[in-house]
Amino acid sequence: MSEQSYEDFISTVSHELRTPLTSIRGFSQTMLASWDKLDDESKKKFLKIIEEQSNRLISLVENMLSVTKLQSSKENLVYREVDIKPVINTVVQIVKNQYPNHKFEINMHPQTPEIFVDRDKFQQVMMNLIENAAKYSYDNSTIKIESCGCDNCEFASIKITDEGIGIPENDYETIFQKFSRIDNPLTRKVQGSGLGLYITxxxxxxxxxxxxxxxxxxxxxxxxxxxxVKLPSYSVEHQAEEKCRQ
Ligand SMILES: Nc1ncnc2c1ncn2[C@@H]1O[C@H](COP(=O)(O)OP(=O)(O)OP(=O)(O)O)[C@@H](O)[C@H]1O
Ligand SMILES: [Mg+2]
Known part of the structure; x- marks a missing residue:
């Protein structure tokens, strides 16, 4: 990383950390100073904000660790054949819990091949995309997750579709950059660090x-x-390689 981009990184990270920390400190101080004057409802509201901001810090720190690992060549991925469907089912269960007012439709083509990937990393990719789909779309809308493939094809394809605030064509590339978020009133309402798609x-x-x-x-x-997302299928070739090793 060049010195300039390192400085940019540190200043963005400091800002991203400072915002939730300031609000956690502020609400804790208010509660401590005015405990007897506050009704139960206000106390609950303040604690909820403290909880949300702590979650935001945790996910920011997790994302930053992922970025650091990506930049070091030491991280070893463990490649093996992975069945797409159970991973998607797990991720949808988790996201459904966070977004109970969204509908999720999973449609796997019967000929979807297994893929040759690191299972945990593949799950992280699906998590980021399905979470974004829910985060940037409206309550009661449907999120569709489809896969397709064919016998002996090189890649399996997974599509995640939402009906939401959308992405202008100009931003198709920028959204994959570090810390980039599309600035509009709706994005400002939902929290995020702009690291998810960069990592993905x-x-x-x-x-x-x-x-x-x-x-x-x-x-x-x-x-x-x-x-x-297109990922290499666990093709006939890999299966042949495996057989030779046995
Ligand atoms: N499905 C989507 N619909 C509309 N906009 C999206 C969608 N997915 C991503 N974006 C835009 O791309 C930006 C970058 O997404 P990314 O996942 O990298 O960051 P984030 O969701 O803001 O934060 P986090 O690091 O917590 O994931 C978002 O802030 C949003 O503006
Ligand atoms: Mg995201």
């Missing part, structure tokens, strides 16, 4: 895959946004 793209490319996005306007306030 890095992991996908490390696993010899590709990621792309397309966002189409469907009416005045809604866009249909699809992220597509």
């Amino acid at each position: 793209k890095n992991i996908v490319e490390k696993m010899n895959g590709k990621i792309s996005v397309v966002s189409k306007q469907i009416n005045n306030e809604k866009f249909e946004t699809t992220f597509e």
